[in-house]
Amino acid sequence: METQLKDLRINGSPSVLDQDPSHTVGGGVRDVYGEDSATEDHLVTPWSRNVACGMELMRDPQYNKGLAFSDKERENHYLLGLLPPAHLTQDLQVQKVMQNVRSYADPLQQYIAVMGLQERNERLFYKVLIDHVEELLPVVYTPTVGEACQKYGAIFQRPHGLYISLKERGKILDCLKNWPEKLVQVIVVTDGERILGLGDLGCQGMGIPVGKLALYTALGGIRASGCLPITIDVGTNNEKLLKDPFYIGLRQRRATGKEYSDLLHEFMSAVKQAYGEKVLIQFEDFANHNAFTLLAKYQTTHLVFNDDIQGTAVVALGGLLAALKVTGGTLADHTFLFLGAGEAGTGIGEMIALEITKQTGMSLESARKKIWLVDSKGLVVKSRWETLQHFKRNFAHKHEGCKDLLSAVQALKPTILIGTSGQGKTFTKEVVETFTSYNEKPVIFALSNPTSQSECTAEEAYHWSKGKTIFASGSPFDPVTYKGKTFVPGQGNNAYIFPGIGHGVIISGAIRMHDDMLLAAARALADQVTKEHLDQGLIYPPFKNIRKISAKIAAAVADKAYDLGLATRLPKPAELLSYAESCMYSPTYRQYR
Structure with missing residues (x-):
């Protein structure tokens, strides 16, 4: 170790830098001030140490601890004098x-x-x-x-x-x-x-x-x-x-x-x-x-995953499954209307349809008929088939055309309204009031990011619905008080999902991503929403518990990977949740020898 920590030597011998501080660099330029004066015509090799110590250690973000280095570490790793004498805990x-x-x-x-x-x-x-x-x-x-x-x-x-x-x-x-x-x-x-x-x-x-x-x-x-x-x-x-x-x-x-x-x-x-x-x-x-x-x-x-198509879909499905605890019924009992027919909208639609097939046994084609899309040209319907992009066609149903969101709401009377348009202020007062007039417990998801692109704000949703709506957004909003009651808006943030899914495929050694693994993640997220959360208006668990939330999602994803024969880390751990928690990275400092 001591040999490794010594200053750089070339071929085991002291370099010319050690022998003569005023040596010539590159065969001609005298380095009078002890600095590297190499030019394009006088090249040097960028050598480095074998074991980080001294200034190199402090410049390495993976190992640097700043003022948390102990006296022993400062002495052993050539840090004496390079730091103020104070010690700060992490x-x-x-x-x-x-x-x-x-x-x-x-x-x-x-x-x-x-x-x-x-x-x-x-x-x-x-x-x-x-x-x-x-x-x-x-x-x-x-x-x-x-x-x-x-x-x-x-x-x-x-x-x-x-x-x-x-x-x-x-x-x-x-x-x-x-x-x-x-x-x-x-x-x-x-x-x-x-x-x-x-x-x-x-x-x-x-x-x-x-x-x-x-x-x-x-x-x-x-x-x-x-x-x-x-x-x-x-x-x-x-x-x-x-x-x-x-x-x-x-x-x-x-x-x-x-x-x-x-x-x-x-x-x-x-x-x-x-x-x-x-x-x-x-x-x-x-x-x-x-x-x-x-x-x-x-x-x-x-082993691939698209967060915009699949991640957004899983977190939205998780929120919808939790919302069912308030609205009652099953997904198949609802009519879904999306503003936005891109990656997020069609991805969520497909995930909802898949879950409906799992719950009811109906065909995927029949399940898709519960889901309607509005794009920049109006309601996505069968008569527009030839001009539709391929990913919209699964949701092109037989119906008269509607030129905009409001007319689609009036025609379809949906029970769940989801925004994935990337266009701010598109859930107008008239749209929200019309939508909520048809529903005792309306569900509004304004999922577009960032905040400026959100289809409506939490305050607008709660006030325009007269406090009836179950609301979630993609960007964070502060709690809203309406007629003396405080609502805490849920944030349908993909960060609920993709870290847990990633951890799950890693601990299982999965080699492919299967839709059933994604559905398992959505259910695991919804299962962690309690009655206490619902009473506050939350349909997602508090983010302060995200490491535990991620561990439970990881365990569910890993369990499904084992069931599907896609896991390679064998044998399967007896307790996947405790195993997932034990495998999680800890940021606490380590002691250096």
Whole structure:
């Protein structure tokens, strides 16, 4: 160990730097001041130590503990004099970080402060996030991450994850090999074409995979070193970004067709070659035309999951199953009307239909007839079949056309209204009042993100429905008081679901994602909503318990993977829940020898 910790030696002998502080660099330039004065014509090799110590240790976010290093650790790891003499426990460091974060009024500044901590002290970052998850979730995830992506070029300081662009065609496996961690368990990948409800942000969409994987670790307990965020940069059609001097991506319009599909296929093949069958690949914020194609193409050959199609669907289904405890009846008793017929809307619709078939035994085609969609051209009906995108056709039923949402509500008299349009203020007062007039216990889900894109606010939903509605949103809203009663709006946040699903497939060693595993996750989420929660207006369990929630979801997903024969970690643990909890990453500091 002592030999390893000594300063760098080349071929076991002292380097020229040790022998002469005024040596010549590159064979000609005398380094009088002891600095590296190499130029392009005088190259040096970037050597590093075998075991991190001294300043190198403090600059390594995976091992840095700041003022929490003990006296013994400071002496053993060459830190004497490099730190002030004070010692702070990790809990005190958490208090200090939160005090600093709260001092910023601007959420984007809070985001920069929190994510900057991840670059300096990884375990402290996750400790802060876990201990203050309800307060910090809107900072590191929706809605603030949307603004962060829009301004990613301006706030960019150092790279996170891998950036794979068209320039790396034929070399993607080499890119993956450059990633320092070899035991990757979860990859979140985006091409940045449809970031939240904000559209094409190109390479700056990297904020989404980075944020998602932070939650995989903090909420799902997946070790941070096993998480890899990736952006596939095929250009952008966002003219503002193409003209932005700080834009960090390729300055060209998006590649499409064969050029695009060939690059993605090379990527998927390289991932399997580098990390094997059991790495979970989560597609994130791809545009509709690519998202459905990629999921259909690779779900039989890879362990893949699309959070926009499947994750949103599972969390929405979980909320609906919990809402049934208030409305009564089964899913098959309800009529569902969606505003928005893209990835989220059709994904939720398919998940609801699947669950109806499991509950009733009816055919999938019959179950789909309970579900109606409204897109930008009005109600999706059979007469529009030829002009519909393929993913909408399953929900094109025989009915007279309706030009807008209000006329669809009046014609269909739905019992559940769900917004996935990405268009704010579209659940108008007239729509909500008309919808609730038909229902004693109406259900409204305004799921679009970020907050500005939400179909309506919690306050609008409760007031316009005269306090009758069961409400959930995609973005967070404060509690609302109406006629003396306080309602706590549920947040149908995908963070309830994807960390637990990821943990479940990892602990079971699943090699494919099956729809029944997703249904199991939705039921596990709904099962954790108690009468006490429902009395407050909540149809999702409190987020402060998210680690326990994720563990129960993971156990349910793993159990179904074993039942389906998709699990490879054998034998199956006797107690999956306790096993899931025992496998969760802990951010507490470790002692160094």
